[in-house]
Amino acid sequence: MSRGEINRLGAIWAKSAGRGGGVKNLLVSHMLDTAAVAEWFWDTYLAESVKRALDEAAGGRGKGRRLFAWICGIHDCGKATPAFQRISHAEASVLSPAGLAWRESMVTAQVSREWSHDKAGAFLLRQVLRKAGWSRSAIDWICPQVSGHHGKLCAATPSDLTHAMGEAQGQGAQWAAVQRHVVEVFTRGLGFESVAAVMPQQVPPRAVQLALLGFVVAADWIASDAEFFRGIPDLDRVGMSGARRRAGRAWKAARLSGGLRGLEMPQGDVVAARFGRPARPSQVMAVEMARAMGGPGLLIAEAPMGEGKTVTSLACAEVFAARFGLSGVFMGMPTQATCDPMFTNLRAWLAKVQPGAEDDAVLLHGKRSFNREWKAIQAGDWGTADARFRSVDELSEDCCARQGPADFVLGAKKGLFAHYVVGTIDQLLYAATRTRHVMLRTAGLAGKVVILDEVHACDVYMSQFLCEALYWLGQAGVPVILLSATLPSAQRARLAEAYMSGAEPGRTITLPEPGGYPSVTGLWAGMDAPLVDSCTPYRADWPINIRVLPEPPARTGGARTPAAVLEAPIVDLLHERLAGGGCVLVIRNTVGRAQRTYEQLAAAFPDDRVILHGQLRTAARAERTETLIDQLGPDGSQPRPERLIVVATQVAEQSFDVDADFLITDITSMDLLMQRIGRVFRHLTTIRPRHLQQPAVYITAFTPAPGGKAPRFEYATEFIYGRHLLLRTAAKVLEAAETGGSWSIPSDVPRLVADVYGDQTLVPAGWKAVAEQASADWASKQQTRADAATPFLLTRGGEHSTNLDGLHYAATEAPTEDHLAAAVRDGDLSIEVVLITRAHSGYRTLTGDHPLGPDGAAAEIHLDTLAGDTMRLPQRLTADAVTSLAPLDSWTGHPWLRNTRALILDHARLMGTVGSFDVKYDHTIGLTYTPRS
Secondary structure (H helix, E strand, O other), X not given: OOHHHHHHHOOOEEEOOOOOOOOOEEXXXXXXXXXXXXXXXXXXXOOHHHHHHHHHHHOOOOOHHHHXXXXXXXXXXXXXXXXXXXXXXXXXXXXXXXXXXXXXXXXXXHHHHHOOHHHHHHHHHHHHXXXXXXXXXXXXXXXXXXXXXXXXXXOOOHHHHHHHOOOOOOOOHXXXXXXXXXXXXXXXXXXXXXXXXXXXXXXXXXXXXXXXXXXXXXXXXXXXXXXXXXXXXXXXHXXXXXXXXXXXXXXXHHOOOOOOOOOOOOOOXXXXXXXXXXOOHHHHHHHHHHHHOOOOEEEEEEOXXXXXXXXXXXXXXXXXXXXXXXXXXXXXXXXXXXXXXXXXXXXXXXXXXXXXXXXXXXXXXXXXXXXXXXXXXXXOOHHHHHHHHOOOOOOOOOHHHHOOHHHOOOOOOOHHHOOEEEEEOHHHHHOOEOOOOHHHHHHHHOOEEEXXXXXXXXXXXXXXXXXXXXXXXXXXXXXXXXXXXXXXHHHHHHHHHXXXXXXXXXXXXXXXXOXXXXXXXXXXOOOOOOXXXXXXXXXXXXXXXXXXXXXXXXXXXXXXXXXXXXXXHHHHHHHHHOOOOEEEEEEOOOHHHHHHHHHHOXXXXXXXXXXXXXXXXXXXXXXXXXXXXXXXXXXXXXXXXXXXXXXXXXXXXXXXXXXXXXXXXXXXXXXXXXXXXXXXXXXXXXXXXHHHOOOEEXXXXXXXXXXXOOOEEOHHHHHHHOHHHHHHHHHHHHHHXXXXXXXXXXXXXXXXXXXXXXXXXXXXXXXXXXXXXXXXXXXXXXXXXXXXXXXXXXXXXOOOOOOOOOOOOOOOOOOOHHHHHHXXXXXXXXOEEEEEEEEXXXXXXXXXXXXXXXXXXXXXXXXXXXXXXXXXXXXXXXXXXXXXXXXXXXXXXXXXXXXXXXXXXXXXXXXXXXXXXXXXXXXXXXXXXXXXX
16 A cells, blocks of 8 residues: 555544543454454353354354454444544544545534444455455355344345445545555455455354354453453554454453353263263253254153253253353343243353353343342342343444443343353343344344243244244254143144244154144254154153132122132131141242232131232342242242132242142133143152142132033133133033042143144033134134234345344334333333332331432442342333332432432331322232222
8 A cells, every 4th residue: 555545544543532531443453353252252251163164154164263353343434434523523524634535514413413433344354355256145244244233134125235436435535445454454454465365255144143243242342342442543553452452452351251162972871970960861862852853953842840841941942052062041031030040050050061161151131130049140239230231322332331241141132142051031032032132132042952841831922923933943953952842733843843944944744743742842943853752751641630619790789809718718718728737839820819808818718828919129039939839839948828719910930939739819821720730749758748648739710600601700810811721621521520520740741732732622512602703703812912022023024134234124113121012012111110118217128117318319338138028010010110110319419319200108007109090019918000080
């Protein structure tokens, strides 16, 4: 290059002095910094499976590393345009004297916003690569790695084309030359002989491209931290050796571990080696399936409640990791409450597989700051930990200015970059949404084994996102383990088809039915046929007596039936069944019903009852759950109570490892009813009262009708679960109850679920008309709900592109995690609040009565207490909460409190208002609310 060309290259900046630690950073310097960070990603973080995919794209083993670094570094080449260079007047002032000019009237602030450097970079790079002789297919998949590095992949608009051909992009030979030199000098800095030599030889799958883009974003963020990458304003000081030294210091602070590396294929009984007890037949079967599969694929394990599916999944994950070069595990759970015990299980497993790895595990849900094990890992400072783990603002490019790279994996969108993660299934479903920075989630899942528990709990709406996620995971070659007590045949087939459509497009899969129960199914790309196997459960069948406890009518003679009358059947039954002691679980379908039952038991059982539901403050719910598991769990630290009544809602339905002597439950769909039944006679070692040696289940919330007519269901129950499934479930319940019969558990579980979800006639003749109408209504609603998910899905219908261009053709805006959770669960926005009280002297904590001061400014002193006093409001209160509740003014400077609405209660009576509702908090029964008259 001539002296003038060198001067012009040395004038092009990437980070202003304000962002570069007081000194501007040249564009070539920042690009080399980012490439150097990428090298650290490759050498110490990326799974071998990811490296293999990139090696293949680059043209052979060992070639992927340099291509990966080049792609990450080239991302900001679009800053070599007037649209960007004009942004900082101080840095731009040297460009015109060097011969790089533009007309201010043509390149305005508005133009800079419209023609952002990610768009400009893709256009610039396309021109350079075309002249260098790159193939069209290579250009088409590489350029979106530049255009999408700020989180969105949008197709070009007419206004973009105008800017691309105008002064915003740079006109004249000198602008064209400096843009070419930026690319060429950077390319040679990485050791390539020319831009032509960089050209990849293959087009990787879109899922690999999306993960790669996630790493581009991540490398850019780390390389943008001025603490480690102080600006370099002189071109003669810019070089790859210096960039590598800077990147090394930043990487050390980032604390991104290498994950599971160098694992040997486990031999013998993996379960015994990791969990200290011999494997059960279903676990042996699943591990052998994992060993037999011809490549990374989908493994579906179906087994009874209490069979040990968690142990099964982790044993299979170790086999997959060793066989296919995977570096971590993501465990997706149905709820936040089920994540906490799984976090403990994962850490215990990691301690055996790779000692020390357990301290790198991440708990990824909104209440992790209150988890005691998580707090211990974070040295007890949960407030700091939560600030480090908070989400990246999707609408801001300045994420690094607010969060240093030392906290890199500690955000809701970056949390998946940790190698070992337990979170709600939502974290996986978010990766199937067309939202900004979705590529970060894809990158976080790349190279992991994905384990999803209780997948039967995904309704038709959530299943759209689950199938979309499975499609992308299959295309990325990420092995997935699905766990369920049992799956309806159609649901199992849909999940398998979704994964295989990504793993092996165009292939039609016929999935054989398992021949027994428990069962395991395995599929992978290139297989001859799916593998399906089954075995006998580790414990023998036990007959569970099925009985109906008719629900009294809600209204009598036009008036509401008194609560005492509504609860009399349960109270009378408990008087009878618990006369000689025993532990019973009562599951109600709504919090209101649970609270009513609990209160009506006060006279007869004042000291033998506990209530558990979602409208308790976080600490109370966690403490009660822990106590119940200690009392009724398999390895409880407390003696089993002589008599105990646990009144709960659906929170007791999943991953709640307690053992009841009998169950009283509101009716629900058959698959969920089986989950509830799984809490009865769960552990073989439990010592039970002599009169409760035979398990029994009493089903209520419906009443059989005389004359062979269809039963009547309790209103809220029918609203939640739908009449179609309830009618079919009720038919099977009454079939057993009216003959004094029982169900054999677990053998009958697949048959009962298949019957209810099948197409065959199931209900009595007298119900036929009602059932047919319910079926038609259900089918219509299911289709409507499935269609409602479509606008949020990552892939639009019929899309078969080979690159990422235009992926965000209509991006879904989700400003907070709560909005995103509502999108993937088809629910109204759920609002979290912290409960505080107000006295004459100012605000105080609900628990402990700690003073917060007249304006709440002392809240930071009591963060632990306030975290325990949070709860999610019922959805009925959401709209009013959005408009009437807000954080206290003094909380604006705190990373957690500033986003947390305060529900202020009267200090003496614990009463308050949420919009048009009066609310009251009771430390025993939780939150109650009534519309204000």
